[in-house]
Amino acid sequence: MRKPIVVLALFALAVTSCGGTGGDTTTGSTNAGSTTTGAEATTTTAATETTAGEAEASIRWRTRPDNTEEADVYQEISDSLDEELANITLAYEPGASQGADYQASLLTELSSGTAPDVFWIPGTDVANFVDLGVILDLRSLADATGHSDEDFYPGPMSHLTTDPATGQPGDVLWGLPRDVSAFALYLNNDLIAEAGADDPREMAAAGSWNWDTFNEVVSAVAALGPDIEGFASDAWWGPYGYWMNAAGGGFFNADRTACGLDTDESVAGLSFARDLFQSGNTVAWGGPAEDTYRAGNVAMFMNGRWATPGARTVDFDWDVVKLPDGPGGPSNWLFWGAYVVNAETEHPEEAWALVQALTTSETQAQISGLGANIPSRVSQEALDAFLTFSPPANNQAFLDGLAENPATEGPLWAGSWPDYATGMDAAVGGVITGDRTIEDFQANICSELVGAFD
Amino acid sequence: MARVPNSPNVKDPVWFGPLVAFQLLYGLATAIFTVLVWSNRLPPFTGTLRLAAAVVGAIVTIMSAFATAWTWRRRHRGRLISFLLDYLLAIVAAFVALQAVNFFNGLDALGETFSRGAPFLVLIGAGALLNRTARRFPVYEQGLRQAARVTMLVGGLIVLLRVGTPAGLLTFLTRMIQPQALIPLLVAALAATAAVVLWRDGANQVFGSSRDQIEVMNGFFFVSPNLIGFLAFFAGPLVFSLFVTFTDWDGINQASWVGLDNYAHILSLQARSLPEGAATSSALDPGFVSLFQVGSTVFGARDPLFWTGLRNVLIFGLVAVPLATIPALLIAALLNNKLPFIKVFRAIYFLPSIAGVVGVALIWKQLFSATIGFVNYSILRFFDVLNLIPGVELTAPQPEWLASPRTALLAVIVVFAWSVMGFNTVLFLAGMQGIPGSLYEAADLDGAGPWARFRRITVPMLAPTTTFVVTTTTILALQLFNEPFILNVPNPANGPSNSTLTPVIHLFRNAFEEFELGYSSAVAWILFLLIFLITLLYFRRRSDEAVTA
DSSP states (O other): OHHHHHHHHHHHHHHHTTOOSSSOOOOSOTTTOOOEETTEEOOOSSSOOOOTTOOOEEEEEEEOOSSHHHHHHHHHHHHHHHHHSTTEEEEEEEOOSSHHHHHHHHHHHHHHTOOOSEEEEEGGGHHHHHHHTOBOOOHHHHHHTTOOGGGBOHHHHHHHTEETTTTEEOSOOOOEEEEEEOEEEEEEHHHHHHHTOOOHHHHHHHTOOBHHHHHHHHHHHHTTOTTOEEEEEOSSHHHHHHHHHHTTOOSBOTTSSSBOTTSHHHHHHHHHHHHHHTTTSBOOTTSOHHHHHHTTOEEEEEEEGGGHHHHTTOSSOEEEEOOOBBTTBSOEEEEEEEEEEBTTOSOHHHHHHHHHHHTSHHHHHHHHTTTSOEESBOOHHHHHHHHTSOSSTTTHHHHHHHHSOEEEOOOOTTSOHHHHHHHHHHHHHHHHTTSSOHHHHHHHHHHHTGGGGO | OOOOOSSTTSOOOTTHHHHHHHHHHHHHHHHHHHHHHHTTOSTTOOHHHHHHHHHHHHHHHHHHHHHHHHHHTTOHHHHHHHHHHHHHHHHHHHHHHHHHTTHHHHHHHHHHHHHHHGGGHHHHHHHHHHHHHGGGOTTTHHHHHHHHHHHHHHHHHHHHHHTTHHHHHHHHHHHHTSHHHHHHHHHHHHHHHHHHHHHSTHHHHHHTOOHHHHHHHHHHHHHHHHHHHHIIIIIHHHHHHHHHTTEEOOSSSOOEEOTTHHHHHHHOEEEEEOOTTOOHHHHSOTTOEEEEEETTEEEEESSHHHHHHHHHHHHHHHHHHHHHHHHHHHHHHHHTSOOTTHHHHHHHHHHHHHSOHHHHHHHHHHHTOTTTOHHHHHHHHHHHHHTTSTTOOOOOOOOOTTTSTTTHHHHHHHHHHHHHHHHHHHHHHHHHHTSOHHHHHHHHHTTOOHHHHIIIIIHHHTHHHHHHHHHHHHHHHHTOOHHHHHHTTTSOTTOGGGTTOOHHHHHHHHHHTSOOHHHHHHHHHHHHHHHHHHHHHHHHHHHHHHHHO
């Protein structure tokens, strides 16, 4: 007798999963309808069901938080927008914080038709997603709602309005940037003072912060002991790209249709980076840069605004300074990612409304409060709000980075960015670690990467 | 068609006619479905799915035709095939019905509301506890058991109410009566009824089934849940991935047939003589990238990352497999003694195997830090001790473990060997405990020492275990992914100068960063063939040794 009761209870529990408030009629397709469970409506799939007599659209959205605190803030934003936006029910899904996992999940869901209505992608992936046909061109919706591209930084917007047929900005809109970021040098002021080196912030203010003075600080601090390093950075394209850009070079030619790594300027930047990392005064290329900085053993650590939450936990005097000016003048990166709309969404208008709501000054100010990123809107209000969040005391360093000739992170419309980046990472790493000569690099790199433009 | 009954004295049971009619309808419906799919008249079935559905439909139609004919002729094989088809149809139709009511999507959502009822599971647990302890109080046993039952029942009801079962049940029934759910549900019920009729003892005489035939049918029926799971979630995707290797497919849009192009691209190699002073890339054909140079000869490949990954993983396997196997054997020999607290030591050595690979890799990443890591610190202190010896003045090496192309793979090897060694130790230990004690007693009588006993008895007797350990460790090594992937965060998983790149990392990046699922599947199949070949060689060698012995 006991077994039938248990089986009956399990069956009842199972059918609960089909539950709802009763009386609702599903009109969605089998793989795209949403479900409500128990007394509380819970959206589970991209499209929605409609309830008789109502026009409530359920929208799922996802972004990639860097940590649980950031995920909580996004959840709060989602809850508050849920109340603000008429006839839209929102469900926020924090994606994996690791890039590869986020990407893998998203691709799988896009493939099976269960991806969210609105999702975030890195700036470098926009072209791939456009080519795959999985994101919606929002231009007509944007035009109808009075949106202006000029409200956002022009670098990201140039990629988000690129027509894949021409590789040039056209009458399309693939999404809106969630936020932007730039590099700065995170300083350990205690180590710099102990070494008796000049304060980089003062040199930056005086206009004498360049590669020579940077090298002087690195050498002075590294002389403090074998376990103390003058500089550290992670080993991906962002950090080494800065050295190339600041020397006047870059990854590509002017219109990003061919390799630019073999120019004299790019090679000069790479040579400087190689000498820096082979001087013995830095955390090795590919070594644990952030961990060593946070342990108090590094004077200057190059990273983006996203490293600020981690820096806030250190127990030494820290601040940030803009990157030193190179032979080609001041330079930096403008990193960004964008909210895009699933091409298969059943509610494009509502999805677009959400994208707009997620990129208002108020919403972006909430995210910036965590110190992770900078608002993507070019508005004094948003920038003022950003500057109030400290430490670091010198928040202006990030804004300086965005104002001083930054190279915009972006996809490769004329080829495959992942192919290009993979080949470039290995070749540049080889030079910096001394495995490959700079001459061999200059002679062969662009031939090696030509396949990325097929 | 003339019907030839197997048992002329057996009259047709009442279900026989409807059963044959059902099988006939089944075949006709499948034939119509196949034609509609093939002629592109069913919109959901496009591209690869259309092809697969048409092939499956055609196979089922043919099987159904034979099943109907043989069932009509009361042959056992007709019963067997009909049973198989009806059983599968019942499962598929039930799944379709459940999908139509959003059952599977709802299961995800149930996780959120389940927490509301979860606290009341305590009542069920309390009831169970009360029921179990009731026997200790014989006087009140009956009353306590009654109270326990009521507690559990009330607890269960509260849980169901809290998670929203009444509303769920109502919605379930409301949705179930919609045509898109009701029709597949009826088909499932009919097919299940037909399958039950065919399986029951009453059908034995009708179809003249022998005892052996019945046992075979029952055997397949009882293993069918596992078999279906295997076919649906392992064999099916495996075959599909093989098909994908012959296509250019991004996982979303229509795949295009490219034949063997993916394999050709992966495996293309070229050797060219390098003219004096010329750039290496100029010596190779367009599309080829230099792999390495021997004298004046340049070797290039179309996919140099695959070959680099393969080289890395072979070097990795050559070092990591002995490192994860030989110490494991020695540790197992030590742990095979009856010493105080030996079980605690066994558990300690097994711990790395159950620790999460991500956590393990993150800890090792800290240990390997050149500036603040414990490994280099230990080396430094060790050399400090050495330098205490008069006349000795050595400089401690401070390797950039994960940052240098020369040591990065070695660091991964250490992490891998450390993680796998515990499990291998347990396997060896189990093998050792299966060796008959009489062999050691005989060796003692012959005056054999511990080393001789280990070399002459333990090692030979462990040969099957050793083969298993080496084989599984080799397979793990060739499939290396997690350790380098985590150890290199936030830098690219390929490691410095691609020194920790593996074929699995390569295929992962191709699949999920470049959306080339056809190409990455081809990499996976080449790796599979390589692993299969190596495993085969191991087993062949083991088999030859056994024959020689």
